[in-house]
Amino acid sequence: MDIATQSIDGGFTEPVFDAQTVFRAIMDAMARPGTVQDLPQIARPPAPLSATAGAVALALCDNDTPIWLDPPLQADASVKAWLGFHTGAPLANTPADAHFALIANPREMAALDGFAQGTQEYPDRSTTLILLVDDLASGPSLLLEGPGIEKTSMIAPPGMPRHFVEQWKQNNQRFPRGVDIILAAPGSLACLPRTTRIKSMEA
């Protein structure tokens, strides 16, 4: 299949209701960090972009939101064409210019502090990172606490960035500046807003 066809197929079939479904899953996940929200496959982007990450991009991105792609996604012309056709979002030249960043390979990703952190006056002007993960249960356990969590919650995404717990602690310390993370797994997603603290990590 050529790039032109690939880039046109695979969007939302019901743009209004699909976008609302995806957004509510993200909103609930962001409001309750560590909870896993199920998301049926409603977008079919070209690999290596996953269905969940593609759906999140379609629900949130448009011509107002520059997207940064990590090298595996950047290298794939069909992903760029698909995002361009369905969202109209420009590509950010650097991570610091991005409103959203799509990361297909979190293990090798750039440091969290390289992305837009917002300013002390406008902490909302920061990058939201969409990390593609294989699942939310097979990796090292992250024990979470903070706003949105009654006592503690647990999540275990595999293949997270290097020194993630340490990097996240620094992200916490920058509050109210900092990045937020959407973990996109097949069929589900979870969020780590900048307020969430990671208490400990088992091996």
Next chain:
Amino acid sequence: MTDIATYNFAYLDEQTKRMIRRAILKGIAIPGYQVPFASREMPMPYGWGTGGVQVTASIIGPDDVLKVIDQGADDTTNAVSIRAFFKKVANVAVTTETAKATIIQTRHRIPEHPLNADQVLVFQVPIPEPLRFLEPRETETRKMHALEEYGLMHVKLYEDIARHGRIATTYAYPVKVEGRYVMDPSPTPKFDNPKMHRSPALQLFGAGREKRIYAVPPFTDVVSLDFEDHPFEVQTFDQPCALCGAGNVYLDEVILDDHGGHMFVCSDTDHCEKRRADGHHGHLAPETHLALEAKEPAE
């Protein structure tokens, strides 16, 4: 669905919804911080809840059940018209029962019935900036929030004490969210402030004219500002609701005649009706009518 074919679902266009949805996510991630957003003209005047309406329109789906209250009541102009608006443009189910709603849009009250984790409370906010009447310049208030410089607010509360002997602020009582941002809880009576603290429901705030959205995630600390020697207190009433006999609820004064006759009744109409249906009654409840109505079916 044919009757809404001339509108997009929930009135707003999709790009507007995406913009508002992004603002909501930032608001949740930074509890209490006012996220600027490109508020739209709505088919109702500013001050009628355009901020709340835009937030509700951006989160609502076809399966949601919407409740709208105005000062606690389901049957006042603002509540009725906004409920009718969403019925028309989104074709969603509406209710007056707090427990059955998934989204509750409110003007100036939090329902008496405890909220649960599956509910979202959407507040209509006139002036989102708690420091606005102390410092009119947006550039300055923004800097004060950035530097967590809230001394002015404490001075204001102190001046209340100096003048009145107590903190005289009774509504829009400033709160501190998760130990960081001072936030305006919207002009709810301070009676409702404790309900915001670690609420299991997500709370979203929309200010249409002032173009700000902010949020309090579930289980988030919301602490009313006070002093050690003048701790925060909610209003108390020396008599229960005249219709349903409920204590520990927020009451409205209703004038009965022009000879000074008055009664205090629940501001939350759903709560009051529920209690009366369950057989509770206050000293001014039309008991005879109720008793007659109850007897009739048996006869």
